[in-house]
Amino acid sequence: MFKDKVIYSVVVPLYNEELVIFESYKRLKEVMDSTGEEYEIVFVNDGSKDGTKTKVQLICKKDFRIKLVNFSRNFGHQAAITAGMNIAMGEAIVVIDADLQDPPEVILKMIEKWKEGYEVVYGKRVKREGETFFKKFTASIYYKLLKSMTSVDIPTDVGDFRLIDRKVCDALSSLPEKNRYVRGLVSWVGFKQTYVEFIRQKRLAGETKYPLSKMVKLALDGITSLSYRPLSLINYVGVFLLIASLLSAIIIIIKNIANRVDILSMGLVLSINSFMISLLFISMGIMGQYIGRIFDEVKDRPIYIVDNIVNYEKIDSNNLNMKS
Structure with a gap:
């Protein structure tokens, strides 16, 4: 049981990440332990087909701060982020991928900004290691195109790695659209926003979960959800x-x-x-x-369907779509 209320919730979407999950947990735990405040780490298993689910369940047995949400099938990265934010109990919610390309240590800098009064703190990439010229070039073109098409100020060189305040999380949870583009919606809801800079690392192991087809789908979701x-x-x-x-x-x-x-x-x-x-x-x-x-x-179908959850004693049925 928690001695105090949860201050930080770290949401980690997972899809076939068995090669990195233990190291990801280790580094996240070290960072969050150093805060000296109560936290939880919410792993959202987006229908993984490898041993990801089994390995996270082992972690959950040893650490009550670790939560696991298992989808009934693969619903996509943005749906996994949405589910994690819906179930998170913290006053500040951090979204980070498990591949360790976004260094967990940057979370401490985000927390500092949050304590200064900022309600959204996103990670801004100043350098991308281990990424091809094609990916860097197309990403640059896309963000410029998106910026020119919408009145919403969406920062460039920014992914989903960010910290948001509870009020921002609640505002996002109230938005009903199905094809979600979370980083754009965070900008759309407003609030006081800033950034911290970091160098994006190479993947620790495994393959990217965002091939070209998924990148195109995400780009179309971003443009069509934020601009006509x-x-x-x-x-x-x-x-x-x-x-x-x-x-x-x-x-x-x-x-x-x-x-x-x-x-x-x-x-x-x-x-x-x-x-x-x-x-x-x-x-x-x-x-x-x-x-x-x-x-x-x-x-009006749900964004995702949850098969089961681990290490949560009470769940608000309005927050998660549970499979009967």
Whole structure:
């Protein structure tokens, strides 16, 4: 049993992290023990297919501060973060991945900022070790694109590694959307925010849990959940292409008249048709992204389903979706 109320909750989403889980627990425990205050570490097992669940259960038997939430299947990284924040009991909640690319020792700097009165403290990467040029380049382009499309001030070179105050956590839990982009939602809810800088490390072991397909999905969730400008962009592109098509048609017609050939040549017709069909498909694709997300919201399915939990005596049924 806890002697005092929990001050810090550390939320750690897990998916096939059996190679790093013991070392991750060791370093997190060392950091949190050094605070001298009550804490809990909430591991959220996002449907792992390896020995992650078994290893965390062993840790839970030895350390009552360690909690485990097991999903019924894989629901995704953002869903795991959401579940961890929903169940966390701390006054300050830290989100960190288990791969140790984000050093747990940075949490102490975040706590210092929190005690100064900041309600959101995010980790800002000043250097990325062990990441390819392609990943760094595409991440840079994405954040610039996202920043230009939304009025929400989303910091660059920032992931989900951050500390949030209880009031921020409660505000996030009240948001109903299904396709969650947590780092964007944290910026959207506001409150007093700052950052601490750190060097992102190489993965201790294992493979990245964010391949290109998942990165694209996360990027689309970020853009569509925070901005409707891609829909407006279709109108501007349509007007521009209409003017360009008219001008090009006029030029080709004049040229054909001057050369005494058929005004409506086959090449002109095919080029205009191909151009307009391509534009139509692009427009439909953009609208489809938004319509698909509207469909998810209308279905009103839970963001995740919990199979079971370990080391929690009492659970608010309103906070977690438990499988019967």
